[in-house]
Amino acid sequence: MADAAAKSTTREITYREAVRAAIRDAMQRDERVFLMGEDVGRYGGCYAVSKGLLEEFGPARIRDTPLSESGFTGAGIGAAMGGMRPIVELMTVNFSLLALDQIMNNAATIRHMSGNQFGVPLVIRMATGAGKQLAAQHSHSLEGWYAHIPGIKVLAPATLADARGMLWSALEDPDPVLIFENVMLYNMSGELPEDAGAVNIDKAAVRREGADISLITYGGSLWKTLEAAETLAGEGLSAEVVDLRTLRPLDDETIMASVRKTRRAVVVDEGWRSGSLAAEVCTRIMEQAFWDLDGPLGRVCSEEVPIPYPHHLEQAAIPQADEVVAMAKALMGRE
Amino acid sequence: MSRAADKPHLSREHALDLLRAMMRIRRFEGECARLYTEQKIRGFLHLYDGEEAIAAGIIPVLEARDRIVATYREHAHALVRGIPMNAVMAEMFGKQEGCSHGRGGSMHLFSSETNFYGGNAIVGGGMPVAVGLALSDHMRGDDVVTACFFGEGAVAEGEFHESLNLAALWSLPVLFICENNLYAMGTALDRSESVTDIHKKPDCYGIDAEVVDGMDVVAVEAAARRAIAKVRETGAPHFLECRTYRFRAHSMFDAQLYRDKSEVEEWREKGPIVRFREWLEDAGMAHGEEIEKIAEEIEGEVAEAVAFAERGSWEPVTELTRFTYADRTA
Ligand SMILES: Cc1ncc(C[n+]2csc(CCOP(=O)(O)OP(=O)(O)O)c2C)c(N)n1
Numbered sequence: 233m234a235d236a237a238a239k240s241t242t243r244e245i246t247y248r249e250a251v252r253a254a255i256r257d258a259m260q261r262d263e264r265v266f267l268m269g270e271d272v273g274r275y276g277g278c279y280a281v282s283k284g285l286l287e288e289f290g291p292a293r294i295r296d297t298p299l300s301e302s303g304f305t306g307a308g309i310g311a312a313m314g315g316m317r318p319i320v321e322l323m324t325v326n327f328s329l330l331a332l333d334q335i336m337n338n339a340a341t342i343r344h345m346s347g348n349q350f351g352v353p354l355v356i357r358m359a360t361g362a363g364k365q366l367a368a369q370h371s372h373s374l375e376g377w378y379a380h381i382p383g384i385k386v387l388a389p390a391t392l393a394d395a396r397g398m399l400w401s402a403l404e405d406p407d408p409v410l411i412f413e414n415v416m417l418y419n420m421s422g423e424l425p426e427d428a429g430a431v432n433i434d435k436a437a438v439r440r441e442g443a444d445i446s447l448i449t450y451g452g453s454l455w456k457t458l459e460a461a462e463t464l465a466g467e468g469l470s471a472e473v474v475d476l477r478t479l480r481p482l483d484d485e486t487i488m489a490s491v492r493k494t495r496r497a498v499v500v501d502e503g504w505r506s507g508s509l510a511a512e513v514c515t516r517i518m519e520q521a522f523w524d525l526d527g528p529l530g531r532v533c534s535e536e537v538p539i540p541y542p543h544h545l546e547q548a549a550i551p552q553a554d555e556v557v558a559m560a561k562a563l564m565g566r567e
Numbered sequence: 568m569s570r571a572a573d574k575p576h577l578s579r580e581h582a583l584d585l586l587r588a589m590m591r592i593r594r595f596e597g598e599c600a601r602l603y604t605e606q607k608i609r610g611f612l613h614l615y616d617g618e619e620a621i622a623a624g625i626i627p628v629l630e631a632r633d634r635i636v637a638t639y640r641e642h643a644h645a646l647v648r649g650i651p652m653n654a655v656m657a658e659m660f661g662k663q664e665g666c667s668h669g670r671g672g673s674m675h676l677f678s679s680e681t682n683f684y685g686g687n688a689i690v691g692g693g694m695p696v697a698v699g700l701a702l703s704d705h706m707r708g709d710d711v712v713t714a715c716f717f718g719e720g721a722v723a724e725g726e727f728h729e730s731l732n733l734a735a736l737w738s739l740p741v742l743f744i745c746e747n748n749l750y751a752m753g754t755a756l757d758r759s760e761s762v763t764d765i766h767k768k769p770d771c772y773g774i775d776a777e778v779v780d781g782m783d784v785v786a787v788e789a790a791a792r793r794a795i796a797k798v799r800e801t802g803a804p805h806f807l808e809c810r811t812y813r814f815r816a817h818s819m820f821d822a823q824l825y826r827d828k829s830e831v832e833e834w835r836e837k838g839p840i841v842r843f844r845e846w847l848e849d850a851g852m853a854h855g856e857e858i859e860k861i862a863e864e865i866e867g868e869v870a871e872a873v874a875f876a877e878r879g880s881w882e883p884v885t886e887l888t889r890f891t892y893a894d895r896t897a
Contacts, residue, residue: 266706292706298736303695303729310699313684314634316706318699333726337689338696346677346685347668348890382891406893 242423250392250424251281251357251413254399255319257429259289262317265403268295268304269321278323279359279418305331305356309338309408312354317403322358325374325412339408340383354409355402361414361452361502362550368538371546373502375412375451376509379479385409386480387433390417390454392424394477397431404430412479414452414502433478436486442472445560446490448513449500450476453551457500460556471560479509487513488521495526498559500551505533530559577785579852585784586847587861588623589840592643594865595652598873599642599659599673603819607876608659611688612673615643617782617814620839621746622647624787625714625807628795634682634704634713636697639674640746641686644716650678656872662879669882670890690751691717691724694743698730701739705802712798714742720751722768723759734804735772741804742794743769746781748813753825766808774804781809782839814838 245253258265266289267282273296276283286294297304301322308320322328328335339352362371379386385407389395395413402409439454440461449457454475461471474490476482491497497517501510510531517529532551539549561567596614603612615622622643626635637644645655650666658665659673667677674688684700687693697715704711721727722745734741745765749756756763766776775797779790787809794805812834816823823831835841847853 298729298732300729300733302726303698303733306692306695306726306730307699307702307733310636310684310696310701311703311706312699313696314700314703316703330725333689333692334695337692338687342677342685343893344890345667345671345675346679347663347665347670348893349667349677349679350684351893385892 240425240427242425244421245392245424246419246421247392247395247413248279248281248418250395251399252283252285254396255282255285256288258319258400258403259285259293261400262403264315264317265319266293266295266316267319267321268297268308270297270299270323272296272321277321279415281418282321301327301330302334306334306338308354308356309334309342309352312352312408313342313350318354319399319403320354320356322356324370324415325358325360326369326372328356328358328374335378335384335408335410336381340381343407344383351406352408353403353406355399355411356408357399357411357413359415360412361416362539362546363416363452365541365543365546367541371539373534375410375479376501376503378410379509379512381480383407384480385433385478387411387478388451388476389413390451390475390477392420392422393428394431396424396428398433400430401433405433412451416452420455434483436477436483437475438472438486438490439475440471440473442470442494444470444494444496445564446472446474446494446497447500447556447560448474448476448487448490448497450479451502453500453502456551456553457556459553460560463553463557464560467561467566469560469564469566476513482513482516484516484520487517491517491521492524495524496563498530498532498556498563500532500556502534502550504536505531506536508533527563530563532556532559582847582852583857583861584627585623585788586840586843586853586858587865588627588647589619589784589843590861591865591868592619592622592646593840594862594869595646595655595872596642598869600815600819602659602873608673609661610672610674611639612819613640613817614813614815615640617834617838618746618748618811619643620784620787620843621744621781621809621811624784625744625791628788628791629712629714632682632711634684634697634700634711636684636693636700636713636715637686638690638693638717639686639688640718641676641716642673645676645678645683645686648678648681648683650676650681650683652868652872653875656876657879660876660879661881662876663882664875664879668890691721691726693717694721694726694730695733697741698733698739701734701741702737705737705739710799712740712742712795714744716744716746718751719745719747719749719756719765720754720759722765731769731772731774731804731806735774738803740798740802742798743774743804743806745806745808746811747808748811750813750817750826752817752821755825766806769806774806776806776808778808778810781811782837782842784839784843
């Protein structure tokens with residue numbers, strides 16, 4: 233085994249290609265898997281994720297749908313209950329609101345309401361996040377809302393390995409799993425072993441070790457937070473960066489272990505501050521690790537405004553590395 | 568496919584089965600209404616009183632492998648489908664012996680054994696799910712029909728149109744059954760729909776539709792035989808509008824201020840049970856005593872179901888978070 237791992241070659245790959253490889257791999261492994269959504273076939277996916285898959289797998293399994301978010305998401309639920317393993321692609325989280333009824337009232341509740349007789353092994357993928365100057369109706373980060381709902385699982389792959397590996401784990405899950413892909417990550421590239429496979433979806437990951445403060449984040453904000461940690465290192469502050477990876481259920485253990493070590497924390501979240509995932513993480517730290525803290529917690533979230541169109545306003549609305557740096561320094565009494 | 572198989576054979580035995588199915592629903596629900604006033608059954612309770620010919624006429628025509636998606640007014644569908652009355656009654660009580668382990672209640676009866684994909688309390692919410700169930704069968708090439716029941720209120724919802732479009736576009740074996748009882752809670756059909764001939768709507772999706780007198784169990788069964796045979800033959804969707812009426816309030820909370828008592832009385836005279844019973848007696852196919860005997864049998868079954876539900880147990884609160892995800896036990 234060690235030999236084989238050592239031999240596996242790495243290849244330069246983009247996040248987009250990693251997601252595509254994950255879909256292809258799933259389709260090859262399991263005949264029950266199919267992808268459906270708006271423009272996933274002929275068009276190749278609105279973020280070009282599924283490009284080429286129609287030619288490879290045909291229109292029954294790479295299934296273009298009409299503009300019917302509720303209809304085809306519900307159809308995914310039915311197909312999953314009927315024994316298939318559908319991957320439903322919703323172009324972005326903004327349009328997923330038209331399918332919210334199906335996600336919340338059916339996918340998340342049927343196992344419970346049926347007394348465990350029926351599960352919904354469905355995976356729903358969608359893009360989230362701001363940064364492409366698409367204005368309010370195409371730029372929001374609502375994964376925190378979905379993380380509020382019991383009965384579903386919510387994943388936010390931030391790395392190439394997670395983009396490649398989380399889908400298979402999600403498909404093996406007997407319950408509905410939502411995967412949020414930050415739009416700013418699709419072009420990100422890096423080295424990934426060619427045989428990279430499934431990853432554990434139950435644990436958060438420490439992406440950078442540190443001793444003085446924990447920076448807790450996920451998705452598109454991970455890279456800005458790592459940048460902030462680098463800047464802080466230059467100023468003699470050692471920041472630990474925790475990537476939540478799974479937003480529901482949260483991995484309290486990894487979060488608390490980091491906070492107990494550093495005794496301080498900042499949560500970075502592209503959602504709006506009020507009622508945010510950051511609020512949830514902070515509260516859990518208060519509940520579980522208050523006596524281990526040396527100071528108040530901090531949050532860097534999006535401004536409470538519909539995301540604006542102009543570049544400078546859009547960037548000002550969402551978390552940035554320098555804000556994370558400033559918040560961390562303020563919490564440590566360094567101005 | 569011989570057309571003869573599509574026709575109901577109205578033997579004496581079969582006729583009595585139809586009557587029995589309708590009487591059984593009526594009696595079960597009458598008991599539920601009584602138990603509701605005793606607060607044994609709580610929450611929303613939507614009765615099928617007046618609409619029995621639809622479930623009784625359609626569901627027995629389906630095969631065991633076929634699937635059913637229903638609404639919150641689904642006791643009849645569940646009973647006719649063969650979920651034991653005991654399990655349905657225990658579910659109404661919220662006892663863990665219920666068909667959904669007590670977690671669903673009146674509006675969420677489920678049964679994996681009989682391919683009963685639930686009661687759904689969101690108007691229109693079951694329609695895309697039915698399309699997806701049919702999609703799974705279509706993709707595997709399985710010869711299965713999914714029957715999807717909904718009220719005429721659902722016709723105004725986007726999910727109705729999305730579902731019909733998808734089913735037709737992908738040619739999926741769904742039988743859409745609109746139970747048109749003329750009212751969506753208190754809103755009469757002509758106050759909510761620009762086109763009140765509901766069976767005309769599927770036409771714009773290229774789906775064939777039929778309208779049938781939903782108060783006539785024989786007519787419903789005949790239409791169901793044609794429709795189900797057609798869906799099975801073609802693998803394509805079909806639509807049945809059953810015109811009916813509910814004699815009781817929308818739910819137990821409804822004072823029925825939106826319609827006259829006389830209107831309800833007129834419809835009651837056209838009720839599916841009286842009408843079929845009289846016809847059977849007039850035709851000499853059944854005698855009063857026989858029907859009384861059926862009523863007695865049902866009485867016994869209902870009494871046993873109530874006793875079963877009473878004897879049932881409450882799920883321990885320590886198990887509260889079970890069934891939120893798979894494998895998660897208390
Ligand atoms: C999406 C949605 N909106 C509103 C309601 C509240 N509601 C419950 S039943 C009902 C009327 C539905 O009427 P119809 O579809 O004709 O069915 P019927 O009750 O007559 O069988 C309404 C408005 C609901 N359950 N779901």
